[in-house]
Amino acid sequence: LSLRVKNLDDAVTQVQNLVTHYRGRVTNSNAERSGLPYINIAILVPRSSFDGLLTDIKQIESSVTNENIHSTDVTEEFIDIDARLKVMKKTEDRFIALMADTRNVEEIIQVEKELLRIRGDIDSLEGRMDYLSKTTQNSVINLHMTQEAAITGNSWNPKDSLDNSIRFFISFLKN
Numbered sequence: 001l002s003l004r005v006k007n008l009d010d011a012v013t014q015v016q017n018l019v020t021h022y023r024g025r026v027t028n029s030n031a032e033r034s035g036l037p038y039i040n041i042a043i044l045v046p047r048s049s050f051d052g053l054l055t056d057i058k059q060i061e062s063s064v065t066n067e068n069i070h071s072t073d074v075t076e077e078f079i080d081i082d083a084r085l086k087v088m089k090k091t092e093d094r095f096i097a098l099m100a101d102t103r104n105v106e107e108i109i110q111v112e113k114e115l116l117r118i119r120g121d122i123d124s125l126e127g128r129m130d131y132l133s134k135t136t137q138n139s140v141i142n143l144h145m146t147q148e149a150a151i152t153g154n155s156w157n158p159k160d161s162l163d164n165s166i167r168f169f170i171s172f173l174k175n
Helices: 008-021 047-058 075-100 105-135 158-174
Strands: 002-005 025-032 038-046 062-066 138-147
Touching (some): 002 008, 008 025, 008 038, 008 047, 008 138, 038 047, 038 158, 047 138, 062 138, 075 105, 138 158
Parallel strands (some): 002 138
Antiparallel strands (some): 038 138
């Protein structure tokens, strides 16, 4: 979301209050105070609060210059990981049962080696499922705010405006 605001400092304060109100948190920010002031803020908010926070941010004394909303569906990945995890746990159970039938040290070492590999795969899959569960509970808002520039006849320079625009655009893309 990109906004043009009348006073950047006031707008930042309002955004911080809204983020706190909606139980979100700022995960990253960077600002430039020289030239045409701007700030980029990355906000992590519970997904149930996303629409409310987005609406309230747009109500700040500003004009919306760009808005882009997208989501990523991880349902297929979650189902795939769940299926692979079930297979891996059954395989682990079979190797544990096989351990009881081992006859010598060489067989024990071989079975333990496989158990260790399978346990590593299981831990990795469980970690990925946990990550997907946690990330789907939150939404991210990347907010870019610039302060309106007063254009006066003598101080406005088209070259400076173009330079600033390119610099702000690159900064926005980085964030």
